[in-house]
Amino acid sequence: MYAKQLRPLALLLALLAMATLLPGCTTLRGTGDMGVVIERAAGSLQIIETSQRTALARVEGLGDLSHASVVYSRDERYAFIFGRDGGLSRVDILAGKVTHRIMQSGNSIGGAISQDGSLVAVSNYEPGGVRIFDAATLAPVAEIPAEYGGGLLSKVVGLVDAPGQRFVFSLFDAGEIWVADMRTPQTPVITKFRDIGRQPYDALLSPDGRYYIAGLFGEDGLAMLDLWHPERGVERILANYGRGEEKLPVYKMPHLEGWAMAGGYAFLPAVGRHEVLVVRLSDWQEAGRIAVHGQPVFVMARPDGRQVWVNFAHPRNDTVQVIDSESLQLINTLTPGRAVLHMEFTPRGEQVWISLRDENRIAIIDTESQRTVSTLQADKPSGIFFTSRAHQSGL
Amino acid sequence: MYAKQLRPLALLLALLAMATLLPGCTTLRGTGDMGVVIERAAGSLQIIETSQRTALARVEGLGDLSHASVVYSRDERYAFIFGRDGGLSRVDILAGKVTHRIMQSGNSIGGAISQDGSLVAVSNYEPGGVRIFDAATLAPVAEIPAEYGGGLLSKVVGLVDAPGQRFVFSLFDAGEIWVADMRTPQTPVITKFRDIGRQPYDALLSPDGRYYIAGLFGEDGLAMLDLWHPERGVERILANYGRGEEKLPVYKMPHLEGWAMAGGYAFLPAVGRHEVLVVRLSDWQEAGRIAVHGQPVFVMARPDGRQVWVNFAHPRNDTVQVIDSESLQLINTLTPGRAVLHMEFTPRGEQVWISLRDENRIAIIDTESQRTVSTLQADKPSGIFFTSRAHQSGL
Numbered sequence: 001m002y003a004k005q006l007r008p009l010a011l012l013l014a015l016l017a018m019a020t021l022l023p024g025c026t027t028l029r030g031t032g033d034m035g036v037v038i039e040r041a042a043g044s045l046q047i048i049e050t051s052q053r054t055a056l057a058r059v060e061g062l063g064d065l066s067h068a069s070v071v072y073s074r075d076e077r078y079a080f081i082f083g084r085d086g087g088l089s090r091v092d093i094l095a096g097k098v099t100h101r102i103m104q105s106g107n108s109i110g111g112a113i114s115q116d117g118s119l120v121a122v123s124n125y126e127p128g129g130v131r132i133f134d135a136a137t138l139a140p141v142a143e144i145p146a147e148y149g150g151g152l153l154s155k156v157v158g159l160v161d162a163p164g165q166r167f168v169f170s171l172f173d174a175g176e177i178w179v180a181d182m183r184t185p186q187t188p189v190i191t192k193f194r195d196i197g198r199q200p201y202d203a204l205l206s207p208d209g210r211y212y213i214a215g216l217f218g219e220d221g222l223a224m225l226d227l228w229h230p231e232r233g234v235e236r237i238l239a240n241y242g243r244g245e246e247k248l249p250v251y252k253m254p255h256l257e258g259w260a261m262a263g264g265y266a267f268l269p270a271v272g273r274h275e276v277l278v279v280r281l282s283d284w285q286e287a288g289r290i291a292v293h294g295q296p297v298f299v300m301a302r303p304d305g306r307q308v309w310v311n312f313a314h315p316r317n318d319t320v321q322v323i324d325s326e327s328l329q330l331i332n333t334l335t336p337g338r339a340v341l342h343m344e345f346t347p348r349g350e351q352v353w354i355s356l357r358d359e360n361r362i363a364i365i366d367t368e369s370q371r372t373v374s375t376l377q378a379d380k381p382s383g384i385f386f387t388s389r390a391h392q393s394g395l
Numbered sequence: 396m397y398a399k400q401l402r403p404l405a406l407l408l409a410l411l412a413m414a415t416l417l418p419g420c421t422t423l424r425g426t427g428d429m430g431v432v433i434e435r436a437a438g439s440l441q442i443i444e445t446s447q448r449t450a451l452a453r454v455e456g457l458g459d460l461s462h463a464s465v466v467y468s469r470d471e472r473y474a475f476i477f478g479r480d481g482g483l484s485r486v487d488i489l490a491g492k493v494t495h496r497i498m499q500s501g502n503s504i505g506g507a508i509s510q511d512g513s514l515v516a517v518s519n520y521e522p523g524g525v526r527i528f529d530a531a532t533l534a535p536v537a538e539i540p541a542e543y544g545g546g547l548l549s550k551v552v553g554l555v556d557a558p559g560q561r562f563v564f565s566l567f568d569a570g571e572i573w574v575a576d577m578r579t580p581q582t583p584v585i586t587k588f589r590d591i592g593r594q595p596y597d598a599l600l601s602p603d604g605r606y607y608i609a610g611l612f613g614e615d616g617l618a619m620l621d622l623w624h625p626e627r628g629v630e631r632i633l634a635n636y637g638r639g640e641e642k643l644p645v646y647k648m649p650h651l652e653g654w655a656m657a658g659g660y661a662f663l664p665a666v667g668r669h670e671v672l673v674v675r676l677s678d679w680q681e682a683g684r685i686a687v688h689g690q691p692v693f694v695m696a697r698p699d700g701r702q703v704w705v706n707f708a709h710p711r712n713d714t715v716q717v718i719d720s721e722s723l724q725l726i727n728t729l730t731p732g733r734a735v736l737h738m739e740f741t742p743r744g745e746q747v748w749i750s751l752r753d754e755n756r757i758a759i760i761d762t763e764s765q766r767t768v769s770t771l772q773a774d775k776p777s778g779i780f781f782t783s784r785a786h787q788s789g790l
Contacts, residue, residue: 028423028489028490029470029472029489030426030468030470030471030472030473030489031425031426031427031470031471032426032427032467032468032469032471032472032782032785032786033469033470033471033512034470049470050469051469051470051512072427073425073427074427074428074445074446074741074743075424075425075426075427075428075429075444075446076425076426076427076428076471077424077425077427094423094424094425095423115743115744115745116743116745117428117446163699163701163743163744163745164763165745165763208657208699208700209699210699210700210701228701228721262603264677282659303788304558304603304604304605304788305603305605306558306605306623326623346469347785347786347787348469348510348511348558348786348787348788349558349788350510350511350558350560368559368560387427388786390427390742391427391742391743391783391786392742392743393698393699393743
């Protein structure tokens, strides 16, 4: 009698238990409002969403995530995590787990995903070069050793994807920029630009995918390649951009990805100075300087270009400033918390998420009122990456 | 004995059957590469994805979809379909079904979703005005009757969302542009701009969300509002833009959404002429005209701005032309099939999808080689809308 009564309940429990284990039974949801937050010290990441502003899951075991960066598959489901230790992880952000993980080199710095989403590339310090993997399986597809000077291998930096199924990157030790055409994936066609300047250390792609600009550690100025006209070669711009004659102490080389472009101007972090440089995009000449709180690290435009947000290097890294992109005036100074490491805007710009490493939290700020509207706990958060990056070249 | 053997199998079948019925057990997938294709005559839409280039599901019963348009929730899961008959449908593109549907007016033309994703607005001809709904439930939130001239109601056109949680729209009969600040949703704060020109018939928002530009049916020229400076009022630009003195027969008023902006220029469909107009964005002066195959309808920039694609009004609507945005030369003329109605680029620009109404199919074209790489069957397809629109203002 007891057994008979139990059976329907047991069956129901079994059904429910099994249903949650079946593939395809994780929570169904859109991925357009999702993202990940790097927890550097723990080697983990949090999966978050920006509609209710919640954390959805934590994924662990991702290795050394100092200076880690992230790109997304074109369906915004898979995050590719580039670790400092050469680890490359593919995380399913819907299921909240690692689907593939490889150690692809001994020491790497950043990566990119091809325009069509089929290839993931990683730039390596050791051994110097670029390795290219199938985005679905992380199986190796091609390798581009960064050879120069008769057999030496250069560290590779500033790797981005560009329209036309290309990857573009810089050779730190060789002073070169290479463009890899990946239309035949197994046999990349490489175009090399030599003598572009001493020690390119990072690079950015303009939002339209046209200009590749590398910062130089070994001298002042920047190296610019117009990808619409590679036949014109690499041009030097902003001859005074850099550490300059005085060789000021530089607490952190600013990120070039952080350049804002808005309203016909680029806003650049000055190197070693408490300034944001304003440069006319029409002729790449300096149009002004804005005095700011500290040495800028990221100088980022809100997606509509109306505001430019700036964070700063240690020891002045508890502050964020907001610049009006039209008047070029500072309009606000915020102190969201200790150790502001990164900022990420929602794609339509209504929120900005700011990682506060030493507070173990993320501040979520309304960009119009510039007030903190929510807070999320995170373990020493650094980079924040929203899925909308899937739709943009060069990020 | 037989019954005992059967039980495990029956249990398994029951489990599998139940699992597929449980909520959350539809196929798990990212939504960043999805979209919908309007099937106008049938009142249905197809849900598609651009990675494998397949149709995933058809959703029927959406009413009169002539001139229908679509916006997406910020998570890229829900499509809001604005029907010509006043129908507003909310479609779950993961589940492939309508979650909510209302008849919100007798006659409507287009809609928008607010910057934060919480509100959906519809512009109505009858009764003239804008109705605003909760994006999660389609429950009514606010109503803005388009009153003018002592109690008359104007048809409303050219409704877009803009940064700052605003909706902007034009009153066809009144010759006015209104800006609705929705920060307090139940009580919109309206700013009205009067005497902006006769019979605004459509409008666009510049990609950065700054300029709202309305086309005028009743006279030549365009009305432009700088949303960064509403205090400056509405300005008239391009005094010669329109049907002009000769009053050429106009087979179809071109869509203003179709304006391309690239490389410091806007590319505009001329009205009634076989020309694309080139306008300098710095001063809104005409910089040239490009002779094309017919009366242009959509003039759309590839996302990187390198190419501008143009389709044409009946009877020359079997052709698409490609313009080089830098040299301003025609670089290709394609004839993908009869009745080219719409074009949509994938967000990184490697593909363009073209609806061929009279061929009952979609042509998927590689934008670099400009060759058709796939074809999808569809029932008299018209508008194509990818989920990446969720991340952009004004679309």
